[in-house]
Amino acid sequence: MHTLIVAEAAPEGGRPQRLRAAANEDAAWRASPCFSCMTSPCCTHVPLYRFRAETKQDIEYARRLLRHEMFEIGIYDSGWWMVYYLAPCRFLNLSNSKCLIHGTPHQPKVCRDYSPIRCWYKRVFTTTDSPDFIRLDQRRIERLARLVRFDNEDRLADVPEWEALLRELAPIPPADGARPGKIEPQGISPVPSPAGIIGSMHTTQFLFPLRTPTRAEDLDLLRFRLGFPGVAVGRSRGGWLLVISAVLQEAAPAGAGAADDPAELYCFDSLVAPPAVSPEQAKLPAVLHDLEGFDRLAAELSPGILP
Numbered sequence: 072m073h074t075l076i077v078a079e080a081a082p083e084g085g086r087p088q089r090l091r092a093a094a095n096e097d098a099a100w101r102a103s104p105c106f107s108c109m110t111s112p113c114c115t116h117v118p119l120y121r122f123r124a125e126t127k128q129d130i131e132y133a134r135r136l137l138r139h140e141m142f143e144i145g146i147y148d149s150g151w152w153m154v155y156y157l158a159p160c161r162f163l164n165l166s167n168s169k170c171l172i173h174g175t176p177h178q179p180k181v182c183r184d185y186s187p188i189r190c191w192y193k194r195v196f197t198t199t200d201s202p203d204f205i206r207l208d209q210r211r212i213e214r215l216a217r218l219v220r221f222d223n224e225d226r227l228a229d230v231p232e233w234e235a236l237l238r239e240l241a242p243i244p245p246a247d248g249a250r251p252g253k254i255e256p257q258g259i260s261p262v263p264s265p266a267g268i269i270g271s272m273h274t275t276q277f278l279f280p281l282r283t284p285t286r287a288e289d290l291d292l293l294r295f296r297l298g299f300p301g302v303a304v305g306r307s308r309g310g311w312l313l314v315i316s317a318v319l320q321e322a323a324p325a326g327a328g329a330a331d332d333p334a335e336l337y338c339f340d341s342l343v344a345p346p347a348v349s350p351e352q353a354k355l356p357a358v359l360h361d362l363e364g365f366d367r368l369a370a371e372l373s374p375g376i377l378p
Contacts, residue, residue, distance in 0.1 A: 108187075113192040119313055156301075275343060280352065304360050
């Protein structure tokens with residue numbers, strides 16, 4: 072009883088008040104849907120690039136990306152494909168899945184306004200497939216590649232209906248690449264080596280076209296993306312680009328050398344860009360900005376940014 076009386080009489084800002092505030096914060100955290108979310112998909116899946124798979128080049132590009140477990144592709148029932156980068160946000164506490172900058176001015180607005188009660192990421196990335204979203208990893212894209220047909224101009228001519236595609240891919244669950252900590256912060260990813268050599272390292276930059284930032288929302292989304300390790304932004308002569316820099320480590324692929332494993336899929340490119348990117352744009356920008364350089368970049372762009 073005496074302890075309770077002293078706590079009530081303590082001056083404002085004293086230790087008892089801080090303890091009560093901490094207790095209230097902990098109670099709010101435990102009541103949040105995020106508390107029971109074990110994989111934190113909204114903090115480990117970064118949307119990078121949306122496209123439509125309309126040609127053989129598009130399918131081969133998806134196959135090349137999905138050789139690396141740091142990427143996953145989602146197909147929406149609307150026909151759009153989205154590339155996701157799998158890595159824990161640098162501000163995600165991996166021990167308890169809490170955001171280290173929650174409620175501070177450093178937290179992006181896109182995170183601050185996101186509803187954990189209607190979490191789209193949890194619905195689609197903690198299950199194999201949703202009725203309106205199909206997840207693709209390396210094994211699944213290889214299966215899909217065998218189901219589609221192309222015309223004489225290498226354009227997609229025959230694609231399974233949505234329900235048929237769900238049935239075809241159901242026996243192949245996507246790999247669990249979304250678990251926080253599974254992807255190394257340095258961006259190291261094992262990739263196949265046609266020669267079966269283990270241990271050789273290669274640095275690759277993956278380029279993704281980015282809409283020119285013209286709105287405050289664009290800058291906020293850019294801040295969110297730059298919060299993930301290995302992500303930078305720059306401007307080439309052809310336009311803005313998101314750049315993922317990764318150190319790739321060779322590993323012998325299962326079934327390497329099989330007839331359905333073209334050798335070109337195991338080459339090591341210094342730059343990887345979507346087919347839709349022009350040769351002029353598919354060049355590494357001379358200046359890249361990471362999160363540490365975001366404030367300077369935002370200051371340079373702000374005069375032309377709409378509120």
